[in-house]
Amino acid sequence: MLTCIxxxxxxxxxxxxxxxxxxxxxxxxxxxxxxxxxxxxxxVLFWYKSQQQHDFPETDIKEALYQD
Structure with a gap:
């Protein structure tokens, strides 16, 4: 836990x-x-995804990158 922090x-x-x-x-x-x-x-999103145990939704990444 401390290592993760x-x-x-x-x-x-x-x-x-x-x-x-x-x-x-x-x-x-x-x-x-x-x-x-x-x-x-x-x-940042790649780093966050690699730190998480569960799957990170692809749609959230696409929405964040291509929002107007």
């Missing part, structure tokens, strides 16, 4: 660091903002 915090902070790097690249005009957010969301 620690790995969750480490993953969360690494994700924040990665998103800030991607956002700074986006501000420099290298990457579009929307693609940065989709990429980050895909990575």
């Amino acid at each position: 620690i790995s969750g915090f480490i993953g969360f902070f690494c994700g924040l660091l990665g998103m800030s790097i991607l956002a700074s690249s986006s501000q420099a005009g290298l990457i579009e903002k929307e693609s940065v957010m989709r990429y980050a969301l895909k990575k």
